[in-house]
Amino acid sequence: MILTVTPNPSLDRTYEVPSLDRGEVVRATGERVDPGGKGVNVSRAVAAAGRRTVAVLPLGGAPGALVADLLDAQGIEVAPVPVAGATRSNIALAESDGVLTKINAPGPELTPAERELLLDTVRRQSPGADWIACCGSLPRGLAPSWYAALVARAHAAGVRIALDTSGPALLAALRERPDVVKPNAEELAQAVGRPLATVGDALKAAEELRATGARAVLASLGADGQLLVDADGAWFGTASVDGVRSNVGAGDASLAGFLIAGGRGPEALASAVAHGAAAVRLPGSVMPTPDDLAPDAVTVTAEVPVDRPLREPAS
Structure with missing residues (x-):
């Protein structure tokens, strides 16, 4: 069982549009409403793979109730933490050329009592978990050290923990030695305080995060x-991808693939790459099923191409 923790979940509306013309009426060609948040997406990908997952998340108002209903319909066990504020609603505009514009709301501010209830709910749901995946930004009311406290509690309970966050929350959590952290290129550059122009730059930055405390680093470098x-x-793992439709949740699908495959070594990396590549070929934040995967298109090598320039350098 994979337990996910999403401190700042959302209700995500994705519109597919031919192009985005500012100030004009744009007619959508497709529309989806999905439960959102990085940890929620990890649970959705785990469930799509036919595996058990429990999602811990604060929920409030009508958007929160709809998030719970949507997750239940996907076979995901929900451990809700009731909060007074309404769960945030986000909008994504996916253009036909692959460009994605996202509008993310801030979300509710958690009270001290709600913060403690969130931690206590994770504690109560932890027995029997193979992994705890803590993902996404922290809502108002949670200090950057909140993830660090959660990592410490997970390790005290003997559970492995994966962390996908950024900025001060990531840096604060490293001292508690999370079992794996999953930054993207921009988050990796931010963590080490310098731009990344090559795969070698990303490798050095990942090694620095390990030296700071991360036991493993799974870094998403986008199309690279x-x-x-x-x-x-x-x-280093790559996959050939034709027809990118949406990259929403692709990194979350990758983390799910990594954990499903055991969360360690090249086999888990291959699973992560296969899940991420499958996700970008699907609309909105749809998570891939085993039928969507193309493992034969994945290449994993120990010969990291350190001199290869990143197609999207991180600053």
């Missing part, structure tokens, strides 16, 4: 592939 760096070495 993914890096895995742990105590046993470094691996």
